[in-house]
Amino acid sequence: MNTEERLRNFKEICRKVGLKITHQRLEIFKELLNSHDHPTVEKLYHRLQPKLPTISIDTVYRTLTTLEKHDLIVRVETEESQARFEGRMEEHHHAICKKCGGITDFYWEFPDEASLPAEILNWGQLVKKSLTLHGICEQCIQEE
Numbered sequence: 281m282n283t284e285e286r287l288r289n290f291k292e293i294c295r296k297v298g299l300k301i302t303h304q305r306l307e308i309f310k311e312l313l314n315s316h317d318h319p320t321v322e323k324l325y326h327r328l329q330p331k332l333p334t335i336s337i338d339t340v341y342r343t344l345t346t347l348e349k350h351d352l353i354v355r356v357e358t359e360e361s362q363a364r365f366e367g368r369m370e371e372h373h374h375a376i377c378k379k380c381g382g383i384t385d386f387y388w389e390f391p392d393e394a395s396l397p398a399e400i401l402n403w404g405q406l407v408k409k410s411l412t413l414h415g416i417c418e419q420c421i422q423e424e
Protein backbone atom coordinates (compact mmCIF):
# COMPACT_ATOMS: atom_id res chain seq x y z
CA MET A 281 0.00 0.00 0.00
CA ASN A 282 1.28 3.47 -0.79
CA THR A 283 0.80 6.46 1.51
CA GLU A 284 -2.41 7.56 -0.14
CA GLU A 285 -3.93 4.08 0.19
CA ARG A 286 -2.77 3.87 3.79
CA LEU A 287 -4.49 7.17 4.57
CA ARG A 288 -7.68 6.00 2.92
CA ASN A 289 -7.49 2.74 4.85
CA PHE A 290 -6.81 4.69 8.06
CA LYS A 291 -9.93 6.81 7.63
CA GLU A 292 -12.01 3.78 6.73
CA ILE A 293 -10.96 1.85 9.85
CA CYS A 294 -11.48 4.91 12.07
CA ARG A 295 -15.00 5.25 10.74
CA LYS A 296 -15.68 1.55 11.20
CA VAL A 297 -14.52 1.42 14.82
CA GLY A 298 -15.99 4.81 15.72
CA LEU A 299 -12.67 6.61 16.17
CA LYS A 300 -12.92 10.33 15.45
CA ILE A 301 -10.57 11.42 12.68
CA THR A 302 -9.09 14.44 14.38
CA HIS A 303 -6.39 16.65 12.86
CA GLN A 304 -4.03 15.49 15.62
CA ARG A 305 -4.61 11.80 15.03
CA LEU A 306 -4.11 12.23 11.31
CA GLU A 307 -0.89 14.21 11.74
CA ILE A 308 0.53 11.68 14.21
CA PHE A 309 -0.31 8.82 11.87
CA LYS A 310 1.19 10.63 8.86
CA GLU A 311 4.38 11.47 10.73
CA LEU A 312 4.82 7.84 11.71
CA LEU A 313 4.23 6.74 8.11
CA ASN A 314 7.04 9.07 7.06
CA SER A 315 9.40 7.87 9.79
CA HIS A 316 11.52 4.91 8.84
CA ASP A 317 13.59 4.64 12.00
CA HIS A 318 10.96 3.08 14.28
CA PRO A 319 10.88 6.16 16.51
CA THR A 320 10.19 6.35 20.22
CA VAL A 321 7.24 8.44 21.41
CA GLU A 322 9.66 11.18 22.38
CA LYS A 323 11.27 11.34 18.94
CA LEU A 324 7.93 11.44 17.22
CA TYR A 325 6.77 14.14 19.60
CA HIS A 326 9.72 16.36 18.66
CA ARG A 327 9.08 15.82 14.96
CA LEU A 328 5.43 16.75 15.41
CA GLN A 329 6.08 19.96 17.30
CA PRO A 330 6.45 22.24 14.27
CA LYS A 331 3.05 21.03 13.01
CA LEU A 332 1.31 20.59 16.36
CA PRO A 333 2.98 23.06 18.74
CA THR A 334 0.43 22.58 21.50
CA ILE A 335 0.41 18.79 21.58
CA SER A 336 1.69 17.00 24.68
CA ILE A 337 3.90 13.94 24.72
CA ASP A 338 1.18 12.18 26.65
CA THR A 339 -1.32 12.76 23.84
CA VAL A 340 1.15 11.35 21.32
CA TYR A 341 1.58 8.28 23.49
CA ARG A 342 -2.13 7.77 23.99
CA THR A 343 -2.84 8.25 20.30
CA LEU A 344 -0.21 5.69 19.32
CA THR A 345 -1.61 3.21 21.82
CA THR A 346 -5.09 3.69 20.39
CA LEU A 347 -3.90 3.29 16.81
CA GLU A 348 -1.98 0.18 17.78
CA LYS A 349 -5.07 -1.33 19.35
CA HIS A 350 -6.84 -1.06 16.01
CA ASP A 351 -3.89 -2.52 14.08
CA LEU A 352 -3.21 0.74 12.28
CA ILE A 353 0.39 0.86 13.44
CA VAL A 354 2.83 -1.55 15.05
CA ARG A 355 4.65 -1.47 18.36
CA VAL A 356 8.07 -3.00 17.84
CA GLU A 357 9.23 -5.40 20.51
CA THR A 358 12.68 -4.43 21.73
CA GLU A 359 14.70 -4.92 24.88
CA GLU A 360 14.65 -1.20 25.55
CA SER A 361 12.30 0.24 28.13
CA GLN A 362 11.00 2.81 25.66
CA ALA A 363 8.45 1.58 23.17
CA ARG A 364 9.23 1.98 19.47
CA PHE A 365 6.58 2.37 16.82
CA GLU A 366 6.28 2.03 13.07
CA GLY A 367 3.70 2.62 10.41
CA ARG A 368 4.94 -0.02 8.03
CA MET A 369 2.47 -2.87 7.93
CA GLU A 370 3.87 -5.40 5.45
CA GLU A 371 5.20 -8.37 7.37
CA HIS A 372 8.91 -8.02 7.97
CA HIS A 373 11.56 -8.77 10.53
CA HIS A 374 13.94 -6.62 12.56
CA ALA A 375 17.63 -6.48 13.34
CA ILE A 376 18.24 -4.41 16.45
CA CYS A 377 21.58 -2.89 17.41
CA LYS A 378 22.01 -2.94 21.15
CA LYS A 379 24.54 -0.14 21.03
CA CYS A 380 22.86 2.61 19.01
CA GLY A 381 19.33 1.22 19.18
CA GLY A 382 19.04 1.29 15.41
CA ILE A 383 16.35 -0.99 13.98
CA THR A 384 16.80 -2.34 10.47
CA ASP A 385 13.91 -3.89 8.57
CA PHE A 386 14.46 -6.97 6.51
CA TYR A 387 12.45 -9.54 4.62
CA TRP A 388 13.10 -13.24 4.83
CA GLU A 389 10.92 -15.76 3.12
CA PHE A 390 12.12 -18.70 5.13
CA PRO A 391 10.40 -17.99 8.47
CA ASP A 392 7.41 -16.58 6.61
CA GLU A 393 6.84 -19.79 4.70
CA ALA A 394 8.21 -22.43 7.04
CA SER A 395 5.67 -24.49 8.97
CA LEU A 396 5.89 -24.45 12.72
CA PRO A 397 7.76 -27.13 14.68
CA ALA A 398 5.52 -29.98 15.86
CA GLU A 399 5.72 -29.03 19.53
CA ILE A 400 4.02 -25.68 18.91
CA LEU A 401 1.74 -26.69 16.06
CA ASN A 402 -1.35 -26.96 18.22
CA TRP A 403 -0.56 -23.93 20.34
CA GLY A 404 -3.38 -21.84 18.93
CA GLN A 405 -4.18 -19.35 16.22
CA LEU A 406 -1.19 -17.64 14.68
CA VAL A 407 -1.49 -13.96 13.85
CA LYS A 408 2.02 -13.20 12.69
CA LYS A 409 5.54 -14.53 12.76
CA SER A 410 8.24 -12.03 13.51
CA LEU A 411 11.90 -12.57 13.91
CA THR A 412 14.24 -10.26 15.82
CA LEU A 413 18.00 -10.30 15.45
CA HIS A 414 19.93 -8.77 18.33
CA GLY A 415 23.52 -7.64 18.01
CA ILE A 416 25.79 -4.75 17.11
CA CYS A 417 25.48 -3.07 13.73
CA GLU A 418 28.39 -2.66 11.36
CA GLN A 419 28.57 1.09 11.92
CA CYS A 420 28.93 0.66 15.69
CA ILE A 421 31.58 -2.01 15.19
CA GLN A 422 33.58 0.38 12.99
CA GLU A 423 33.37 3.11 15.58
CA GLU A 424 34.69 0.94 18.36
Ligand SMILES: [Zn+2]
Binds near residue numbers: 379
Ligand atom coordinates in the same frame (compact mmCIF):
# COMPACT_ATOMS: atom_id res chain seq x y z
ZN1 LIG B 1 24.54 0.37 16.03
Ligand SMILES: [Zn+2]
Binds near residue numbers: 366368372373374384
Ligand atom coordinates in the same frame (compact mmCIF):
# COMPACT_ATOMS: atom_id res chain seq x y z
ZN1 LIG C 1 10.07 -2.45 10.94
